[in-house]
Amino acid sequence: MVAFSAAPLLAQQGPVDPVMFDGGYEALQPLSGSAGPAELEGHGQGYYVPSTPETVQWGYLPNRDSEPVLTVPSGSVVTFDTLSHEGLLEDQGRDPEVYFAGFEVTRDFVLDDAVEITGSDIAHDFAVDGPHIVTGPIAIEGAEPGDILKIETLSIIPRTGYGVISNRHGKGALPGEFPETPVPAADASAENPEAYHNVSVFTPISERDGQYYGALHTAEGERVEFPIRPFMGLMGVASDTSEPVHSVPPAMHGGNLDINELGAGSTLYLPIEVAGALFYTGDPHAAQGDGEVALTALEHSMRPTFRLTVLKPGDEGLPMSGDIAHPMAETEDYWIAIGLNEDLDEAMKEAVRQSIGLLTGRYGMDRATALAYLSAGVDFEVSQVVDKTKGVHALIPKADFSALAVD
The missing domain is CATH 3.10.28.20 (Acetamidase/Formamidase-like domains)
Known part of the structure; x- marks a missing residue:
């Protein structure tokens, strides 16, 4: 166990007092730097996909022209190391070591893949691109347009003892009302993140009696806890287009569905649009209320494991008769x-x-x-x-x- 304590929040976070909270656990660093077969803890022989500059897209989803980082047989079990974008984006400085150090998180508890990706030359335009770091895609043998990809979420393991909840100008359920801070300045940038005036709330996580909780607190300093229910906000298959596919809006390909029921034990069915399906995932969440009204949930890097199975038309494993054209x-x-x-x-x-x-x-x-x-x-x-x-x-x-x- 490691003690996390939130230092005074950075200037761009506005009038929010810090939380002081003990808890957390060792950071789950990447298992490997490359995608391939692996012995998966708790799941036996399968495959592993890390988040590296070679295996991610930042702000966009795979399309029909995307090259798979790995090809697996139908029915394979695949573990991904995924990254939250929070603490990595330009309005937070695009430097997770510096950002999380502001909350007394030492380098040992910052994920190596987060440092590698933010320090790489991957282009990302905060004003235009989606925020999500999207891992994949992987191809599934035998998948063809008209088939269904059955995505069983077997487990989701938090990779750190903390997350972040953000509210950004012009976004969320109350744009123009929140955040209650000045609008972004003209010189806002990764080099000058305070000028965005966005609000990001560092949220430590702890365990009690086998349940994990996130912690916030009232203006009087009283702690408010809420239970952690991990799920992947973003799971999808490639769209049948050569145009860039923004990572924010969900669609028939799945993508950023943000349905908090889709945690461990759930199954998602997606109509396949291109050969190989080209499955990808990202936007990991520790907890989200229905509506996700601030803009983000409790964003939190996760290690999900899926079983990916191709279902042909008429397969007994399909959830219903007839065509399935929607998620x-x-x-x-x-x-x-x-x-x-x-x-x-x-x-x-x-x-x-x-x-x-x-x-x-x-x-x-x-x-x-x-x-x-x-x-x-x-x-x-x-x-x-x-x-x-x-x-x-x-x-x-x-x-x-x-x-x-x-x-």
């Missing part, structure tokens, strides 16, 4: 239908349509009865409202259908 997911308790649109009302409508399609395609319900059931028995949650494309997802309880035969 959908499941957990032990729920089917998750996903609606995406720049308009939140339209995202809600799309989530209802996808829910009806799931109920008719899996359980043979007629459409009118499906809509009635959704109105009486299903919660629709706002995934996020801060990623240009809004997200709404339905949580359809599996237990309600336990007595039914599945088509």
Whole structure:
């Protein structure tokens, strides 16, 4: 265990008092500098993909022209070392050693891959590019357009004992109201990060009785704790385009879905658009409330492990009959239908349509009865409202259908 204590916050963070908190654990440094076969702790033989200048894109997602960093058979187990962008971006100085030293985090507890990437010549324009460090893609043998990639999240392990929650000017659920700091100055840059006047809240993490918690505090200094529920905000397949694909808005390829139900034990289904699927991941979160209203969740570098399986049309492993043209997911308790649109009302409508399609395609319900059931028995949650494309997802309880035969 290591003690983390937050020193006075940097100037660009505005009028936020520091948190003093003990906790944390050893940083999980990269397992290797290259992608390839590996013995995975807790998962046996599989594959490993690090985040290096050669295996990441910063701010953009893979497209049909992207070269895979690794090719694996269908059904393979793959561990990724992923990086949070927080503490690495230009408004934080693009130097994680210096940034986290401001919170008394010593170099031993700063991730080596974060230092390597920020110190590399990877181009990143803070004003234009997406913030996310996207790891991959990897190709899955036999994957073709029209197939479905089944992404089972087997585990997600935090790599550090701290994270960051940020609110930036012009973004979040209340742009123009928050952050309550001056607007960015003309000379704001990685060399002058304080001039952005953004608010980033360093958040230590500790363990108590087997549960991890993030810590904030009130203006009177009283500590507020909230439980950690790790998930990957960004999982996707390559889009069938040669145009750059921005990392922020989610779409049919998945990407930045930011659905907090998609932690360990969940499964995401994505329609494949290009040969090999070209799976990638990033935007790791320790915790996120529905809506993600500040702009970011508790951003926190993670080590996720997935099983990646190609499902051909008609495969018995598909969650429903008929074509699956939209992202959908499941957990032990729920089917998750996903609606995406720049308009939140339209995202809600799309989530209802996808829910009806799931109920008719899996359980043979007629459409009118499906809509009635959704109105009486299903919660629709706002995934996020801060990623240009809004997200709404339905949580359809599996237990309600336990007595039914599945088509």
